[in-house]
Each structure stands twice: as structure tokens, then as C-alpha cells.
Amino acid sequence: MKDLNKSQLTISGRVTLADVAKAAGVSTSAVSRTFTPGASVAKKTRTHILKVATNLGYRPNAIARTLSTQRSRIIGLVVSYLHNQFYPTIIERLSQHLQAQGYHVLLFISGDHSGAEAETDSLVLDILQYQVDGLVLMSTTMSSRLAMHCHTLGIPVVMLNRTAPIKQVNAVSSNNYEGGRLAARFFINAGAHRISFIGGLKNASTTVERQQGFIDELLHHDISPHSQVYGNYDFHTAGQVTQSLFTTKNPPDALFVANDHMAFSVLDVLRSKLGIAVPDDVQVIGFDNVPQASWRAYYLTTVEQNAEQMVKHTITTLLDSLKSPTAEPRQIVVPVKLIERGTTWKLP
Amino acid sequence: MKDLNKSQLTISGRVTLADVAKAAGVSTSAVSRTFTPGASVAKKTRTHILKVATNLGYRPNAIARTLSTQRSRIIGLVVSYLHNQFYPTIIERLSQHLQAQGYHVLLFISGDHSGAEAETDSLVLDILQYQVDGLVLMSTTMSSRLAMHCHTLGIPVVMLNRTAPIKQVNAVSSNNYEGGRLAARFFINAGAHRISFIGGLKNASTTVERQQGFIDELLHHDISPHSQVYGNYDFHTAGQVTQSLFTTKNPPDALFVANDHMAFSVLDVLRSKLGIAVPDDVQVIGFDNVPQASWRAYYLTTVEQNAEQMVKHTITTLLDSLKSPTAEPRQIVVPVKLIERGTTWKLP
DNA sequence: TTGTACGCGTTATCAT
DNA sequence: ATGATAACGCGTACAA
Numbered sequence: 001m002k003d004l005n006k007s008q009l010t011i012s013g014r015v016t017l018a019d020v021a022k023a024a025g026v027s028t029s030a031v032s033r034t035f036t037p038g039a040s041v042a043k044k045t046r047t048h049i050l051k052v053a054t055n056l057g058y059r060p061n062a063i064a065r066t067l068s069t070q071r072s073r074i075i076g077l078v079v080s081y082l083h084n085q086f087y088p089t090i091i092e093r094l095s096q097h098l099q100a101q102g103y104h105v106l107l108f109i110s111g112d113h114s115g116a117e118a119e120t121d122s123l124v125l126d127i128l129q130y131q132v133d134g135l136v137l138m139s140t141t142m143s144s145r146l147a148m149h150c151h152t153l154g155i156p157v158v159m160l161n162r163t164a165p166i167k168q169v170n171a172v173s174s175n176n177y178e179g180g181r182l183a184a185r186f187f188i189n190a191g192a193h194r195i196s197f198i199g200g201l202k203n204a205s206t207t208v209e210r211q212q213g214f215i216d217e218l219l220h221h222d223i224s225p226h227s228q229v230y231g232n233y234d235f236h237t238a239g240q241v242t243q244s245l246f247t248t249k250n251p252p253d254a255l256f257v258a259n260d261h262m263a264f265s266v267l268d269v270l271r272s273k274l275g276i277a278v279p280d281d282v283q284v285i286g287f288d289n290v291p292q293a294s295w296r297a298y299y300l301t302t303v304e305q306n307a308e309q310m311v312k313h314t315i316t317t318l319l320d321s322l323k324s325p326t327a328e329p330r331q332i333v334v335p336v337k338l339i340e341r342g343t344t345w346k347l348p
Numbered sequence: 349m350k351d352l353n354k355s356q357l358t359i360s361g362r363v364t365l366a367d368v369a370k371a372a373g374v375s376t377s378a379v380s381r382t383f384t385p386g387a388s389v390a391k392k393t394r395t396h397i398l399k400v401a402t403n404l405g406y407r408p409n410a411i412a413r414t415l416s417t418q419r420s421r422i423i424g425l426v427v428s429y430l431h432n433q434f435y436p437t438i439i440e441r442l443s444q445h446l447q448a449q450g451y452h453v454l455l456f457i458s459g460d461h462s463g464a465e466a467e468t469d470s471l472v473l474d475i476l477q478y479q480v481d482g483l484v485l486m487s488t489t490m491s492s493r494l495a496m497h498c499h500t501l502g503i504p505v506v507m508l509n510r511t512a513p514i515k516q517v518n519a520v521s522s523n524n525y526e527g528g529r530l531a532a533r534f535f536i537n538a539g540a541h542r543i544s545f546i547g548g549l550k551n552a553s554t555t556v557e558r559q560q561g562f563i564d565e566l567l568h569h570d571i572s573p574h575s576q577v578y579g580n581y582d583f584h585t586a587g588q589v590t591q592s593l594f595t596t597k598n599p600p601d602a603l604f605v606a607n608d609h610m611a612f613s614v615l616d617v618l619r620s621k622l623g624i625a626v627p628d629d630v631q632v633i634g635f636d637n638v639p640q641a642s643w644r645a646y647y648l649t650t651v652e653q654n655a656e657q658m659v660k661h662t663i664t665t666l667l668d669s670l671k672s673p674t675a676e677p678r679q680i681v682v683p684v685k686l687i688e689r690g691t692t693w694k695l696p
Numbered sequence: 697t698t699g700t701a702c703g704c705g706t707t708a709t710c711a712t
Numbered sequence: 713a714t715g716a717t718a719a720c721g722c723g724t725a726c727a728a
Contacts, residue, residue, distance in 0.1 A: 016705055027715040032707060042713055062477035063420060064705035066411045067720045074454075082440040083639070088430035095457045104478065106422075107453040109443045129410035130452065291431070364721055375699045380723060390697060412721035415704045 015058040024052040035060050066131060075318065076132035078108045078123070080140045083235065084261035085290035086307065087138060090160065093311040094136065101319065106130055110139040124149055134318050136160050140204045140233065156321035158314050161305075163205040163331075170321065172313045172332045176206055176287075179303040179336040180213025183256040183285045186301060186338060188218075190283055192254035194226040198241060198266065200233035200258045207258050210287060210303075214256050226252045231262045238262035239269040246274050253282055260288040263300060289339060301340050309334045363406040372400040383408050414479060423666065424480035426456045426471070428488045431583065432609035433638035434655065435486060438508065441659045442484065449667065454478055458487040472497055482666050484508050488552045488581065504669035506662050509653075511553040511679075518669065520661045520680045524554055524635075527651040527684040528561025531604040531633045534649060534686060536566070538631055540602035542574040546589060546614065548581035548606045555606050558635060562604050574600045579610045586610035587617040594622050601630055608636040611648060637687060649688050657682045 021028045026049060033039035034049045041049075066072040075098055082088055095105045110123055124146060127135065134156040137147055144164040147157050151169045159171040187195050197214055199207040211228065218225055227245060231238030238257070242265070245252060257263040263286030270276040270284075278284055278300075289304035313332045321327055369376045374393060381387035382397045389397075414420040423446055430436055443453045458471055472494060475483065482504040485495055492512040495505050499517045507519040535543050545562055547555040559576065566573055575593060579586030586605070590613070593600060605611040611634030618624040618632075626632055626648075637652035661680045669675055 017707095018705075028706085029708090029715060029717095030713085032705095033714090036707080040713060045713080059473060059476045061415075061479060061705050063411055063414045063479050064720090065707070067409075067415055067705080067722090068707040070720075072411060077455075082436035085433065085436075088433075088436040091455070092430040092457055095455050096459070099457065099474070104474070105455040107425075107439070107443050107455050109440055109447065111444075125407060126447070126452070128407050131409060131411050365723095366721080376722080377699060377724080378697090381698090384723080388697065393697085409721050412704090413723075415706090416721080416723040418704075 015056045016061070017058075020049065020053045020056055020058045023056060024049050070131075072131045072133050073103050074106050074130060074132050075103050076108060076127045076130070076135045077105050077138070078110050078127070078135065078146065079138040080110050081233075082109075084233065084259055084288070086161075086259070086261070086288045086305065089291055089307045090138065090311055093308060094314065097311065097315050101315075103133070106132060110141065128153065128155075134158070134322055136314060136318065137162060140201055140206075154325065156318060156325060158318050158321075160310060160314050161206065163209070167331065168329050170317045170330045170332075172310050172317060172330075172334070173205070174305040174310065174334045174336050176209035176336075177213035177216075179287060179305075179338075180210040180215070180256070181217040182213075182303060182336070182338045183210075183287075184214045184217035184221075186285060186340075187254040187256070187283060188221050188223065190254070192283055194250065194252040195223065195254040196226045196245060196252035196256070197228045198238060198245075198255060198257045198262060199228065199230045200262065202230050204233070206287075210256075210258050226250075231258075231265070233259065233262065235261065235265045238265040239273075242266045242269045243273060246270070246276065251282075255282060255284045257284065257286050260286040260290050260300075260302060263287075263302070267300065285338075301338065303336050304339050305336055306334055363404045364409070365406075368397065368401045368404055368406050371404060372397050418479075420479045420481050421451050422454050422478060422480050423451050424456060424475045424478065424483045425453050425486070426458050426475070426483065426494065427486040428458050429581075430457075432581065432607055432636070434509075434607070434609070434636045434653065437639055437655045438486065438659055441656060442662065445659065445663050449663075451481070454480060458489065476501065476503075482506070482670055484662060484666065485510060488549055488554075502673060504666060504673060506666050506669075508658060508662050509554065511557070515679065516677055518665045518678045518680075520658050520665060520678075520682070521553070522653040522658065522682045522684050524557035524684075525561035525564075527635060527653075527686075528558040528563070528604070529565040530651060530684070530686045531558075531635075532562045532565035532569075534633060534688075535602040535604070535631060536569050536571065538602070540631055542598065542600040543571065543602040544574045544593060544600035544604070545576045546586060546593075546603060546605045546610060547576065547578045548610065550578050552581070554635075558604075558606050574598075579606075579613070581607065581610065583609065583613045586613040587621075590614045590617045591621060594618070594624065599630075602632075603630060604633045606635055608634040608638050608648075608650060611635075611650070615648065633686075649686065651684050652687050653684055654682055 017028050017031050021031045026045060030045060031049055033041045034046050079087055098105055108123060108127060111119060135150050137159045138161055144166060147159055147169045148166055151157050157169045159169060161173055163171050163173050195218060197211055199211055201207055215225055229241045231241050255266060257266050263284060266284060267278060270278055270282060276282055284300055286300050286302040289302045317330050365376050365379050369379045374397060378393060379397055381389045382394050427435055446453055456471060456475060459467060483498050485507045486509055492514060495507055495517045496514055499505050505517045507517060509521055511519050511521050543566060545559055547559055549555055563573055577589045577593060579589050603614060605614050611632060614632060615626060618626055618630060624630055632648055634648050634650040637650045665678050
């Protein structure tokens, strides 16, 4: 309350360093140092300045500081969409951790349509204009190009939940390949015969890697996949492909879906539109284990992707890159595990 | 590809207006004007400058521009948490629309614990330091104080999905009160007798208003609520209070839950831990209608909050406030409607 | 139409 | 420990 009243004295809101200096009868440098942790100011003048400053409702201007120091303490975060609950989960934790370190997150929604390639350049421009100190990329479509471009410009980049053939940029992801294998083995052990895969975008690393592990393991057991289709990471599309998959003479009896978001749509269609029982008629495995969805587990076996671990690796990688831009690029792969239907697990 | 190659010529990444001016043999103002839409530059020099600029890989520095123009084109977005799917939905659309208008979103996660009051001041400081042009508040706890403070400082503020007794700041929200009444009427018509309410945070406007409408309508029909408890907008807590609600001698037969996120937890506990059938033993109504959750509708009647409408009102309100800071504050209330169990609705 | 010069609010350098 | 002053990169009068 005190704060509020005081700042009302200066409704103008534009109190600068110079104003404080004048009012306190000191130089601007003194004021600046007062607000610079670990600078050399006499305790007495410091407290005096501090008093005058709060009295005037002064707040340092981060923009001006950025111009002067060449560091914005802003991290750009590029993401395609937020429908998949996995992303909000990540974003929340990432932002919290960064805030704790004095950084902030500037959000970029990249869209996800097929014409996205053209959009990339304009997005790059947008991002770079804001002088972000670093970049976290969770975008599906344009990650590789974007990553290389910014990396070339000397901006620390971490690709999160994405990988690319490029080994120069940092990447944190789950062991998607192994996740695919786990799914395949689960189905094989369960005695499934007609085993299908529903991917997201055909070229996205999360789809490719999960699919590859899945297929490899099937083939290793001399089973060829029943069918492989793609839902474009879209709820509606995933439902459609499911429907067409089951309106054939020989429908699958096991489905590995590339993420939970689509898996939910699949389950929905199976039950409500097709009247197919899960898991009695069809086994379904998803991927992500989005938090607080324990009630879904009764229908769904899923491959768990550990959001907290991924975020932590991302933060440390990013901050380390900020400190020593010449550091070796890191390729971090977080282990996954299969969580079986009916299993209960701790809620966060 | 051309772009990439060219910009590799200047790996340093620090190309300024002055550099371009020098290289093009013109003044800095000429360059500046070239990048200022609608400024007076000769077509010939303009194209020449543009060529030199792209050749050098020049990108305007938004930070410096901010310092000069006093407008950052950054909108601060304050939100407590992203677990409730309603928030990501809003954020995605909000950010997209703002990007289309040349604005960008700086994200602030405010946390939601009880000691949050103290956190407010430090958050305010954080936000103001970045010279945001405007502010969208979706935080549960600290909205009112924060809103007034920033409003006083002359920063356009829109409270989204929050309301406060303060009428000086813009607010966009759903008709929560009416939503509560709809829920009550539904239960009454369904012949429920022991009708309960599960709120979020006791003081949050979304809880208070929904609860008020609900209770008012019940009383209007001479029904007194069976019980009123609070899940703090938390998945786990909501489950716990549900459990305790049903381990009494006289459990409710109807539950109005203040948002979908908690409602899912309620459903989960009812089915898996308590073995209670929905809707046969208990009727459940949620609030939000989070997108792409149609498959949940078979268990849940919900009050629909129209995210797209709320976002649109928020954007126009915000942009109008930016243009004319003296404009009258707006209190926009978006209508809601009840979506009954089994109803299907369009997916986005 | 174009160029010069100053201001935006801060940090950094160099004296004192 | 403190103060004057020059950057930082860009708009924008004002003058030409």
C-alpha cells in the first residue's frame, strides 16, 4: 500500500536516472551504481539514493540498459501451437526458471501450416529485432533453418523437443527412438497382430524418430506394420485418419500415436463414432504423458516424456551458452519410459 | 536460402543504421526513413539503400527504436499458471493477433501460492522495467492491485477473465454470474437434490461470480446448497475435496465445478477412486469448455466460455487504449451458454 | 528529398 | 568513492 501511494506522487511515470540524481544531489553514475549489484558506492549515499529513488517511484529502464550493455536478458521462445498440453507445461516451467534468473520470455507463435517456410524469414526478422540473448525453439516446422540462421549470427540456440541433422546447435529432446521401440515391444507382448502408427507431421523429428524406433523394433520381430498414417499433430485430422483406418475390412488392433494430444482424439473417435472398445478391441499408446491427465491413463498406455528434466537441461544449456558462446554444442537425450494402462502415478 | 548466404557475410551480426548509411553513401536519416513505412524517400535511393541493407544483413534494432520512440510494441502478459487448458488457448490466439499487428508478448508467470501478495511488487517492477506498451492480466491472485498500479502509471491494462470492483481499468470476462445460474437451473430441472459447489480460489472473481450466480438461483428456487468447497484451481486439491465430499453419509448428487480443469480431476476421482457413476449417480458441470476436449463431453456438461470472443475484445480494447489513453474504461461481458452432455460441437 | 544534430535512459571509461 | 562524458542504435525536428 505504501508503495502504491508513493508512486502516485509521480503519475507521469517517467522518472529517469537523471531525475533521481538531481533530486538526490548526486551524479547519474552514483545512481546507476546504486542499482548495479556489487558496484562501489558508499553505504550512506547508497541508502540515500535508494530512498530518493523509491520516493520518486523510479524504476530502471531495462530497454535503455539493453542498449548500453548489449544484453537484453530476453529469451525468445518459438512454438507452433499450444494445443498439445505438453507445450504449456514446458513453457510455464521454462518461464518460471528464467524469471528466477532475471531473464524473461518473449513469445513467438510460428503457426504450423504448410506455407510456413515463407513465414520463417519474417519471423527471424521479428525475433532478431528484439535483440534476444538466446532462443528456445519448439516449433515443429521451421526449427532447423531458424536454428542455423540464428546460430550463425552468434545467438545461443536450444532446440527443445526437436532435433535436426545439424550438430552445431544445442538440442534437448527425449529418446524418441527408444520410445517407439518400447511401444512396439508392448504391442508384441500383448499379442497384437495388426499394428499401426499414427504420426504427426511427416518431417517433424518427433514423428520421424518415434516412427523409426517403432518400425525398427517391429521388423526386428519379423512383423511388418499394418499401416502408417499422419494426423499433422492436429486433433481433428487425427480423428479423421483414425476413422478411415477403421472403416476398412481389416482394421488394426493396435495403434501407436505420436503424441497424447492426437491420442485423445483417437480415443474419442474410437469410442464415440466407431463404438470400438479400448483396450479390448484395440490397444492404444500415446506419447508425452501430459501432466494431470491421470484419469486418461485408464484408457491409454503412454510413453512418458519428462518435461521437468527437459526444461532443466534446456536452461542450463542456454545459460552456459550465454556465458561461454564458444562452448561445444550439446545434444542431450532424456530417457523415456512406458507407463502402462491402469498404472497410477504421482500428480505434480 | 539467398538470405542465409548473404547474412553469413556479416557473421558479426552487429550491423547498424550508420553502417548501412556509410556503405550506401547516404545519411543515417535516409536509411531510417527507408525503414519507416510512409516516410519521404526517393524511390531510387530507397531501393538502393534497401539493397545495401540486405546485402549487409542489416536488421533494425527494436530496442534502440523503443528508446527513441518511447513505444516498445511489447505487451506484457501476466498469468498464474498454464495447467488449465483455457489459458494456453487464449495465449496462443492473443499472441497471434498481436504479432499480426506488430506487437509481441512478453510472458510473466506470476505463481499462485498464498504468499503471492509479496511477490506482486517484484513482479510489477519486472514488468515496468521492460517498458511494456500495454498489459494483459490473467493472473488469479494479484490482478486488482497490479491493474490499478499500472493503470495509475498510465499503462493501458486489460484484465482478461478477471474482474475487480475497480471500474477504472478495462476488463473482459465471461458472464460468470449467468453461467452459475445456468448450472443451477440445469440441476434443478434434472431433479437433483443435494447440489454442491466446488470453487477455485475463494477470492478469485471467476470463483466468486460463478458461485454467486449458482447460489442465487438455487435459493431462488428455495434450494439451499448442499455444500461449498474449494479446490484452489489445483488438480490434486480438487480431487481431494471431492473425495472428502463423498465420504460422508449424505453425499451430493450434483456438482458444479468452477472450471473444467478441476472438473476433470473430479471426474477422475469419482470414477476411479470412488466408483461413482457420472451422470447416473452424480451430475457434473464444469466451466470453460476447453477446446478439442469433445470426448470429455460425454461425461460432462459444461458452461462454455468463448475464448475467441474474449481475445478479440481484449485486442481491440487494448489497441484502442494504446491509441487514445484517455478513452473510457470498458467492462466487457461475453455471454456464456450451457453445453449439455452428449452434445457435440464444432472443433476449431 | 536529404542531411545534421540532438535526445531517448542507461552503462562504461576515465578522471578526480 | 564519486563525477563528467562518451557510447549504445535509432527517430526526428530542423535546416538545407
